Amino acid sequence: MKTETIAALQQARTKRTAVTLATRLSDAAETLIYLDKADGAMAGDATLVSAARRAMAIGRSETIDLGGQKIFLNVYVPPPRLIIVGAVHIAQTLAPMATMLDFDVTVVDPRGAWATSARFPGVKVIQDWADEAFQAMGLDVSTAVVTLTHDPKLDDPALESALRSDVFYVGSLGSKRTHAKRKERLTEAGITEEQFARIHGPVGLNIGAKSPAEIAVSILGQIVEVRARRLEALAGPKVVAA
Known part of the structure; x- marks a missing residue:
């Protein structure tokens, strides 16, 4: 070489x-x-x-x-990358689980008391607003973004950036009512109907998850499923030249 x-x-x-x-x-x-x-x-x-x-x-x-x-x-x-916005309890289970599946995991949260290496050992932690962190990190087609804070001040800027990028997965925690209100805010911010439809919300597979650990399982399962389906679609027929 x-x-x-x-x-x-x-x-x-x-x-x-x-x-x-x-x-x-x-x-x-x-x-x-x-x-x-x-x-x-x-x-x-x-x-x-x-x-x-x-x-x-x-x-x-x-x-x-x-x-x-x-x-x-x-x-x-x-490598596939998972960016988790919100250093919450669900994230504490989701981060190590995703790492076990060879995702490059980053937790982003400007709240210093929450976003610490002690709470997320072995995972990259960034104490910054998500949109600013995303700009520095760069978002690509190998990236999944999940917002978990339930706080529009933290989640919405992250979602705006993610929806305007090529990330393969966008998920956001919250009920159907919360998701409807989220749509109103993001529409006002200029997010189109097509872009908003990319959000998996309420986030995760419908497996009846209740506890933070169960919700983390449902989220990671959905991310794996979406990524697998995307790769299958991209593979298509093999190129053969005569």
Whole structure:
């Protein structure tokens, strides 16, 4: 692997940017293919670029055959990330559960008494308003956002930012009545009907959850389900070139 290729891959990892390294096995020619561009010897091959982006979408490396040439697509995608807004009791169960499923978990809450490493050991904790934290972190298609505070001052800015981004999941705690009031506020803030429909609210699978731990199970189950369905849809038919 070329030095410049290694540097580009390291930069993509730091920025949570998905990229596929396409290597032609016959001569080791390399091409880096991103969601919006391609750089390298085979960058002009539209079929290759399409196959590489499909591989990125489903997060799976593979070897393909293009015109008799074997090309290995080595996929580098950011790990799934869960951002929990609200350092509440549900979050204390949800965070370690998501970590066990290899999610990169961050808890965001400006309330210093709640958002502490002591309450969330082994998890990144940010004491800041969610919209400001999101701007610094960046939101991408590998990210899920859940708001749990029940406080519009904390939840609404987070939801506005998430709904205007490409995150794959948005969930918000609250009853149907709370969700209806939430819709009124977010509509006034400029969120469209289509954007608002992305919110899973009341959040979580309908499993009769009552306790904070049970609610956390329902939320994580829904996140896993939505992510799995999305990856299935993106996979589609495999690209094969004659």
